[in-house]
Amino acid sequence: MARLRGIPPTIFTEMSALALATGAVNLGQGFPDVDGPASVLEAAATAMRTGANQYAPGPGAPALREAVSRHQERHYGLSWDPVSEIAVTTGATEAIAGALLGLVEPGDEVVLLEPYYDSYLAMIRMAGGVRRPVTLRAPDFRLDIEALRAAVSDRTRMILLNTPHNPTGTVLTAGELQAVAEVAIEHDLIVVTDEVYEHLTFGGVDAQGNRHVPIATLPGMRERTLTLSSLGKSYSLTGWKVGWAVGPAHLVGAVLAAKQWLTFTSGAPLQVAAAYALDAEPAWPGMLRDSLQERRDLLCDGLRGIGLPTTTPQGTYFATSDISGLGWADGNAFCRALPERAGVVAIPVQGFYDPDRVLAQNPGRHLVRWAFCKRPDVLADAVERLARADLSA
Numbered sequence: 001m002a003r004l005r006g007i008p009p010t011i012f013t014e015m016s017a018l019a020l021a022t023g024a025v026n027l028g029q030g031f032p033d034v035d036g037p038a039s040v041l042e043a044a045a046t047a048m049r050t051g052a053n054q055y056a057p058g059p060g061a062p063a064l065r066e067a068v069s070r071h072q073e074r075h076y077g078l079s080w081d082p083v084s085e086i087a088v089t090t091g092a093t094e095a096i097a098g099a100l101l102g103l104v105e106p107g108d109e110v111v112l113l114e115p116y117y118d119s120y121l122a123m124i125r126m127a128g129g130v131r132r133p134v135t136l137r138a139p140d141f142r143l144d145i146e147a148l149r150a151a152v153s154d155r156t157r158m159i160l161l162n163t164p165h166n167p168t169g170t171v172l173t174a175g176e177l178q179a180v181a182e183v184a185i186e187h188d189l190i191v192v193t194d195e196v197y198e199h200l201t202f203g204g205v206d207a208q209g210n211r212h213v214p215i216a217t218l219p220g221m222r223e224r225t226l227t228l229s230s231l232g233k234s235y236s237l238t239g240w241k242v243g244w245a246v247g248p249a250h251l252v253g254a255v256l257a258a259k260q261w262l263t264f265t266s267g268a269p270l271q272v273a274a275a276y277a278l279d280a281e282p283a284w285p286g287m288l289r290d291s292l293q294e295r296r297d298l299l300c301d302g303l304r305g306i307g308l309p310t311t312t313p314q315g316t317y318f319a320t321s322d323i324s325g326l327g328w329a330d331g332n333a334f335c336r337a338l339p340e341r342a343g344v345v346a347i348p349v350q351g352f353y354d355p356d357r358v359l360a361q362n363p364g365r366h367l368v369r370w371a372f373c374k375r376p377d378v379l380a381d382a383v384e385r386l387a388r389a390d391l392s393a
Contacts (some may be wrong), residue, residue, distance in 0.1 A: 014348075015258065027299075027379075030238075036236040043277070056268040056285065058259070058264060060086070061268065068088075071282075080246050087256050089266060102254030103192070105130030107128065108127075110124050110132065112284070113162055115135075116352055132152075139309070141311065157190045160193075165316065170214075171211075174307065177215050184221065189379075192225075196243075198212045201314060224390045239271045241268050242267070265339060300350065302383030303321055306383070306386055309322045318371055326391050326392050346369060346370040350362050
């Protein structure tokens with residue numbers, strides 16, 4: 001099919017299968033190896049036992065939409081109508097799909113931060129849109145404001161943000177967000193912002209730290225911003241695939257117009273339990289964040305200790321290393337050899353960049369992403385394996 005031609009298969013499925021086949025430590029796909037709160041698991045079981053097993057309403061269970069509304073008010077001071085301004089989706093991945101299919105017309109340009117989560121590329125292509133990447137360049141991965149401005153044309157429809165940013169771990173600063181807002185307002189653009197790591201940001205050097213600030217809180221942005229998030233990352237329940245889209249009714253309506261032909265509705269008992277998690281376990285993401293910061297430091301220090309230059313992420317649960325000094329042609333070759341060499345799986349970052357670039361011009365061709373949402377003993381084992389192995393080409 002022409003819409004799918006040129007879209008490579010997702011690297012996560014391939015590398016996780018490689019980990020399973022070789023018995024390697026999987027630091028590739030970003031899923032925790034410990035489940036979320038026991039009380040939330042019990043809430044799901046109770047919901048199943050008490051009859052929440054049939055179709056939920058298409059926009060989502062009222063209890064979850066109301067809990068998301070309270071969450072946004074509690075954390076960010078944003079007030080949203082749970083009836084018309086919040087929709088439940090099958091994970092943030094479906095929210096991304098619904099936003100792009102519902103809001104992008106063929107030929108519309110979408111400005112997005114590169115490297116980018118691979119579903120962005122696929123869904124822009126399926127919607128008939130044209131991607132306009134703005135590159136966050138190693139080792140600092142900061143937003144180039146002038147590059148952002150240059151990427152906008154009279155055909156631009158949308159800016160697609162991701163902060164905290166996967167795979168680099170960058171958290172956009174207040175100044176960077178203000179610049180994005182100015183561009184969006186000046187050119188009357190929609191901003192779709194993927195904030196699934198909103199609660200997983202780590203301490204910085206000042207009082208502000210790396211605190212996540214939703215762009216919808218900035219002046220003039222509430223009416224043009226669609227915010228996407230999910231339960232999976234904040235509560236270590238990635239397999240539940242419970243997400244949401246929040247924003248003005250016309251933007252949420254566009255997501256629902258597409259969603260009705262994708263999944264129609266999402267898992268009813270898990271929505272009940274997700275509502276419970278947001279209301280009854282509000283402190284859990286903070287405890288997860290503190291634990292992840294310790295694991296981040298364990299992994300990053302370990303990687304640097306064996307000679308791999310590694311950027312310390314401000315958020316998410318991914319760290320990025322530069323393997324250019326090891327002699328490999330690219331990160332893809334390195335990552336495919338790594339399970340046999342060291343018994344560890346990582347993800348080559350080059351696949352998160354524009355596929356139309358030749359390899360020599362791909363800014364991520366020597367970057368590798370590691371997930372640190374694993375138990376400390378697993379991370380220590382992975383570092384020991386890497387230290388014992390010959391990692392050179």
